[in-house]
Amino acid sequence: MTALPRKALPLAFALALASGAAQADAYPNDTEGFHGYMRASAGSSSRHGPLSCYALGGPTAYYRLGNECDSNAEFGYTKELAKADNGVSFVGTLWVNAYAPASDFRGAKLELLKGYVEAKGLPFLNGGTAxxxxxYYYRPDIHMLDMQYINMNGTGGGLDKIPLGAGKFSYAVFKDNDTNATGAGGAIVNTPSALRQNLLYQDLPVNPGGTIDAALTIVTAGGRNRSAGAPVQGQGDHGHDGWAIGLFHHQKVLGGTNMAGFQYGSGPGTGIGVCCVRMGPAGSTALGSDVTRVRLLEDLVIQPTRRFSMEFAAVYQKDKADDVALRNTWTTLGVRPVYALLPNLKLQGELGVSALKQESTGQTARLTKLTLAPAISLGESYWSRPELRLFVSYGKWNGAATPLVNASNNGGPVYGNATSGTSAGLQVEAWW
Known part of the structure; x- marks a missing residue:
């Protein structure tokens, strides 16, 4: 398999900035009513075992069409609880989910995803929300990668979308990893907890049809005695602060949207240590300022005709650290064209090429994934869901990627020392 062309990513980013960028929020917000999301797959592989999937794992994301070996259902209800005489609306939201790494929801347990109350339309906030x-809080994604490149979910509170100048300002505070480890006699010997502050300035017009969002994360570690300036007993090297910034340009283009973004994080602000290459939440507070992450993103979704749509994604991400095990460079390019043969019948494909250079091994792992997936769909739009899919996926990788593909496959190391494989099955994806 060939490596990613060195000039491909800079060219993609230049085109994105020239033509504009922005991704529509495909998922419903917490508006009045019953909403949810579900995905599930069933199938097998060329090794005749469990359904297999192709990813490099670690500090990367995966191309998801016909390539999700887990199951997830999340749903809930939003309801106005009360309304003040001056029109301020108090709204409550409750959601639960059931997730399983297998394809049949085996062992999935219900967990609370959301439980919060909003006060909307506050006069002293110029119509803003507390x-x-x-x-869930500010978690835009690159859909075809299932990559929430920034995710500020958590438990806390804040002020949302207060008109300020030409844009809207939001501030929130969260407590992440809010646990302690205890030793003999109940003494606290470790804590990964952190106080996280998120500041957003959104929807700032910068050109016709184009806006910018700016995001700042400030992580304050809880793992040391602030008054003494020393670590908690037994804490070791834990207790580092961190931060992250992000700039995201959104542009209406060709009947769709496009996003071009830049992110930089330091220490726990890199998000390293939490799920799925997310930045925005507090990562491991064991990470010092020597650990940094820089990321460039491009996500283009177009619908130039009623029947044809497409998503294109490109990511460049570089992690630096004193610890060689944390030094990685991930690059990826992918495309998903979709053609509606009939109002409720789509033919879609997805091609993704990824490379992960690991300085700890001195090798570059490479993976290509190709999927064909006809689907019965709600409509002709790229974002029309539910979709019921029949898929065939083919993966090819080099020897350096073999242990990574085996480790990240929910079905286990089904391909052994092989460097290619095929899987096929059925998949449903729905949101409402």
Whole structure:
């Protein structure tokens, strides 16, 4: 398999900035009513075992069409609880989910995803919102990668979308990893907890049809005695602060949207130590300022005709650290074209090429994934869901990627020392 062309990513980013960028929020917000999301797959592989998937794992994301070996269902309800005489609306939201790494929801347990109350339309906030509880919070994604490149979910409170100048300002505070480890006699010997502050300035017009969002994360570690300036007993090298910034340009283009972004993080602000290459939440507070992450993103979704749509994604991410095990460079390019043969019948494909250079091994792992997936769909739009899919996926990788593909496959190391494989099955994806 060939390596990613060195000039491909800079060219992609230049084109994105020239033509503009922005991704529509495909998922419903917490508006009045019952909402949810579900995905599930069933199938097998060329080794006749469990359904297999192809990814490099670690500090990377995966191309998800016909390539998700887990199951997830999340759903809930939003309801106005009360309304003040001056029109301020108090709204409550509760969501639960059931997730399993297998394809049949085996062992999945219900967990609370969201439980929070908002006060909307506050006059002293110029119509802004105040909220407290556990919630999803500013988590845009590159859909075809299932990559929430920034994710500020958590338990806390804040002020949302207060008109300020030409844009809107939001501030929230969260407590992440809010646990302690105890030793003999109940003494606290370790804590990964951190106080996280998130500041957002959104929807700032910068050109016709184009806006910018700016995000700042400030992580304050809880793992040391602030008054003494020393670590908690037994804490070791834990207790580092961190920060992250992000700039995201959104542009309406060709009947769709496009996003071009830049992110930089330091220490726990890199997000390293939490799920799925997310930045925005507090990562491991064991990481010092020597650990940094820089990321460039491009995500283009277009619908130039009623029947044809497409998503294109490109990511460059570089992690630096004194610890060689944390030094990685991940690059990826992918495309998903979709053609609606009939109002409820789509033919879609997805091609993704990824490379992960690991300085700890001195090798570059490479993976290509190709999927064909006809689907019965709600409509002709790229974002029309539900979709019921029949898929065939082919993966090819080099020897350096073999242990990574085996480790990240939910079905286990089904391909052994092989460097290619095929999987096929059925998949449903729905949101409402």
């Amino acid at each position: 909220w407290v509880g556990k919630r």
